[in-house]
Amino acid sequence: MTNSIPEIEDAECIFIIGSNTSVAHPLIASRVYRAQAKGAKLIVADPRKIQMAYTADIHVKQNLGSDVALINGIMNVILSKDLHDKPFIDERTEGFEQLREVLKNYPPEKASEICGVPAEDIIRVAEMYAQAESASILYTMGITQHTHGVDNVKSLANLAMLTGNLGKRSTGVNPLRGQNNVQGACDMGGLPNVFPAYQAVTDEGVRNKFQDAWQAQLSGKVGKTIMEMMHDLEEGSIKGMVVMGENPVGSDPDMNHVRHALSSAEFLLVMDIFLTDTAKLAHVVLPGASFAEKDGTFSNTERNVLRVRKAVEPVGDSRPDWDIICDLSTRFGLPMSYGSPSEIFDEIAKVTPSYGGLSYDRLEKGPIAWPCTTPDHPGTPVLHKDRFTRGKGLFHAIEYRPPEEMSDEEFPLQLTTGRYFPHYHTGTMTRNSPTLHSEMPEGHVEIHPEDASRLGLKNYDMAKVVSRRGEVVTKAIITDLIQPGNIFMSFHFMEANANVLTNPALDPISKIPEYKVCAVRVEKAELAEAAI
Amino acid sequence: MDLKFTRTTCPYCGCGCEMLLETMDGKLVGTLPSKTNPMNQGKLCIKGWNVHEFVQSPNRLTKPLIRKNGELQEASWDEALDFAASRLKEIKDAHGGDSLAFLTSAKCTNEENYLFQKFCRVGFGTNNIDHCARL
Numbered sequence A: 001m002t003n004s005i006p007e008i009e010d011a012e013c014i015f016i017i018g019s020n021t022s023v024a025h026p027l028i029a030s031r032v033y034r035a036q037a038k039g040a041k042l043i044v045a046d047p048r049k050i051q052m053a054y055t056a057d058i059h060v061k062q063n064l065g066s067d068v069a070l071i072n073g074i075m076n077v078i079l080s081k082d083l084h085d086k087p088f089i090d091e092r093t094e095g096f097e098q099l100r101e102v103l104k105n106y107p108p109e110k111a112s113e114i115c116g117v118p119a120e121d122i123i124r125v126a127e128m129y130a131q132a133e134s135a136s137i138l139y140t141m142g143i144t145q146h147t148h149g150v151d152n153v154k155s156l157a158n159l160a161m162l163t164g165n166l167g168k169r170s171t172g173v174n175p176l177r178g179q180n181n182v183q184g185a186c187d188m189g190g191l192p193n194v195f196p197a198y199q200a201v202t203d204e205g206v207r208n209k210f211q212d213a214w215q216a217q218l219s220g221k222v223g224k225t226i227m228e229m230m231h232d233l234e235e236g237s238i239k240g241m242v243v244m245g246e247n248p249v250g251s252d253p254d255m256n257h258v259r260h261a262l263s264s265a266e267f268l269l270v271m272d273i274f275l276t277d278t279a280k281l282a283h284v285v286l287p288g289a290s291f292a293e294k295d296g297t298f299s300n301t302e303r304n305v306l307r308v309r310k311a312v313e314p315v316g317d318s319r320p321d322w323d324i325i326c327d328l329s330t331r332f333g334l335p336m337s338y339g340s341p342s343e344i345f346d347e348i349a350k351v352t353p354s355y356g357g358l359s360y361d362r363l364e365k366g367p368i369a370w371p372c373t374t375p376d377h378p379g380t381p382v383l384h385k386d387r388f389t390r391g392k393g394l395f396h397a398i399e400y401r402p403p404e405e406m407s408d409e410e411f412p413l414q415l416t417t418g419r420y421f422p423h424y425h426t427g428t429m430t431r432n433s434p435t436l437h438s439e440m441p442e443g444h445v446e447i448h449p450e451d452a453s454r455l456g457l458k459n460y461d462m463a464k465v466v467s468r469r470g471e472v473v474t475k476a477i478i479t480d481l482i483q484p485g486n487i488f489m490s491f492h493f494m495e496a497n498a499n500v501l502t503n504p505a506l507d508p509i510s511k512i513p514e515y516k517v518c519a520v521r522v523e524k525a526e527l528a529e530a531a532i
Numbered sequence B: 001m002d003l004k005f006t007r008t009t010c011p012y013c014g015c016g017c018e019m020l021l022e023t024m025d026g027k028l029v030g031t032l033p034s035k036t037n038p039m040n041q042g043k044l045c046i047k048g049w050n051v052h053e054f055v056q057s058p059n060r061l062t063k064p065l066i067r068k069n070g071e072l073q074e075a076s077w078d079e080a081l082d083f084a085a086s087r088l089k090e091i092k093d094a095h096g097g098d099s100l101a102f103l104t105s106a107k108c109t110n111e112e113n114y115l116f117q118k119f120c121r122v123g124f125g126t127n128n129i130d131h132c133a134r135l
C-alpha cells in the first residue's frame, strides 16, 4: 500500500475496484464504513453485487476483464471536463502526452461498449473521484489476477496521478494483500528475481554484497516462477521440490495439471501444519508449528512489521519452521544455527536496508512501517510523499486487451472466482475451525436466474461446471448477485474447487494467472454424478 | 489455574490485526482483540475471533511422515530429516541446483521466509524460489 489503513477513514472519496473488501479484508471495510459516516463518497466497481455495493454511492458492474476500458473511460471524462491536477502532472510526472493520445480512443460511449457500464455512470464516477480533495483507491486480486493484470494496476496508477491523488494523506493506490504475510514473504526475497528488499539477483553489486554476507557463491540467473516450476516438473527438468506452508494443489489454477506436476517429482518435501492435498503427494511431510506456537514477525498490507508471539507449546512433535529449516540445512551440509527468531531478525536487518532500523526491542513497543533504515528512523506510513522512487511518476499509455479466454458456443458462460466471509484461501485452517466451518460447510456455484432457467436449474440443484481443463459438480445457488452470463465459485472447498476450472494463462510481466475469467459451461448434473 | 494473555498478530488476512491469545494452564481457550493497536482498535472479524480453534484441531500433523511402500507413515525427526537431506543432496549432485525448486510461504513468519530463501540460494545455488503472492 502507498498509504496506511487508518488514513482511509479520512478520505473524501473511496474507489473500490476488484476487491470484495468486507469479505477478504473485514477490518479495512470497517474503515470504509467509518469514512462514509464522516461523509465520504464510495464508488464500487465489481461485476458482482458484493456487500460493499449496497452502501456505495455508485456501483458499476464492469464485464469480466474489462477494467482497462473502464478506467480509460473515466480518465477520458476527467480530461474532457478539465478535472485533472495540472500542477501535479507538470511537477511530478512524465508521459502525460502519450496517455492523452491513447485516452482519445475511450470516450465514455466507446468505453461503455467494452465494459458494459452505462456511459452516464462512467461520467458520474469520473466526477465523483476527481472532484474529491482526497481520493483513495483500494484493489485486490480482482485487478491483478488477469492476463493483463499489470495493465490494470498501471491504469489505476494513471488515474491517481492524473488527479494528484498520490503522496498525500488518505489518497493513493492501495493493493490489499490477501494473505497475512504475502508482504513479508516478498520483502524477504521469496521471489525468483530478487534477494531480500527487492534487490535484483542479476545486479552484480548486489550479488557481491550477499555473497559476502552469506559467505557463498550465488546464482545471478533469475529463477523459475511457480507456474514455470509446475511446467518443468512435468517436463522433467525440475526433479525435486520443497514446499513450506503452501497448498498449490488447492490454490493454483488448473488443479489437475498441478497434481500431475507434483506427482512427477522424484522427491517432494512438504512442511505444513495439516495434511493438505499437496502434502498427501509428498515423499516426506514435516509437521510445522502454528503461529500461536512460535515467535516471529509478519508484515501486513500497510508494510507494518508486527510481532508474532508464542502462546502455547507446539502440538505433538511439531516444530517451528525456522527450527526445521536450520536442522535440515545443517544435515544437508550447510550448517545453520540460530538460537531464536530474534537472532534471525538481526541478520535480516543487516542485509535488508528497508528493515535496517528494526529490531525485536523496537517492535516490542508496537508495529513499525518499513522503510525504517536506521535505529532512530520512525518508520514510513506514507510512501512517495515528496517524490516517487524513480524520480518522476511515469504515466503508461495502455490500450484495452480482452481476457485470454472469451466465451464461445461450447463454453458460453464466464467463471470468476473469490472468497466467502467465514473461509480463507484453500480452507485448510478455516475448515478445521468448527465455528467457521459451520457457517458455510460446503461449496457452491452462483448462477443468475436467467441462465438458471435456460439450463433448467433450480436452487440447490446439483450443477456440473465444465471448462477446457476439468469439471466440478457442486450445488447451484440461483442469485442475482451475479450478472447474467457470469458464474462465481470459491476455492475454499477441495471437493468443489474453482481451480479445477481456472485458466493458467499468465500476465506476461507479473506471471499472475488469469483466475478471474475463464470460459465455462454449466449443465444439470445427472443423479449419479451428483452423488459423488 | 494459570491464566495468561499473549499479544500476537492474526494469521489470516493482510490487515494484520493484533490480538490476545488467552491460555489457561498452557491450553488455548480464546482470542480477544487488541485495544491498543491503531489498526483494529479492539475489533476482529469472525475469522480472527475464532483463530484459536484451528490451532488445536485434532487434524493437526503431530509427527513427521515418510512415504514407504506408497503410503505415508509416521517416522522420527532424525529419520525424516536425514532422509530428506540426503535426497536433496543426491538430486543436487546428480542434476545441479537448478533441478530443485522451492515454494516459500505467505503464511510463515519473515524469519522463516528469510531462512528458507537463504537455504535455497546458498545451499543449492539457484533462484528457483517463489510463493503464492500472485495467487
Ligand code: SF4
Binding pocket: A025, A026, A027, A028, B010, B011, B012, B013, B014, B015, B016, B017, B040, B044, B045, B046, B047, B048, B049
Ligand atoms: S481478524 Fe479478520 S480482518 Fe483482522 S487480520 Fe484477522 S482475518 Fe484479517
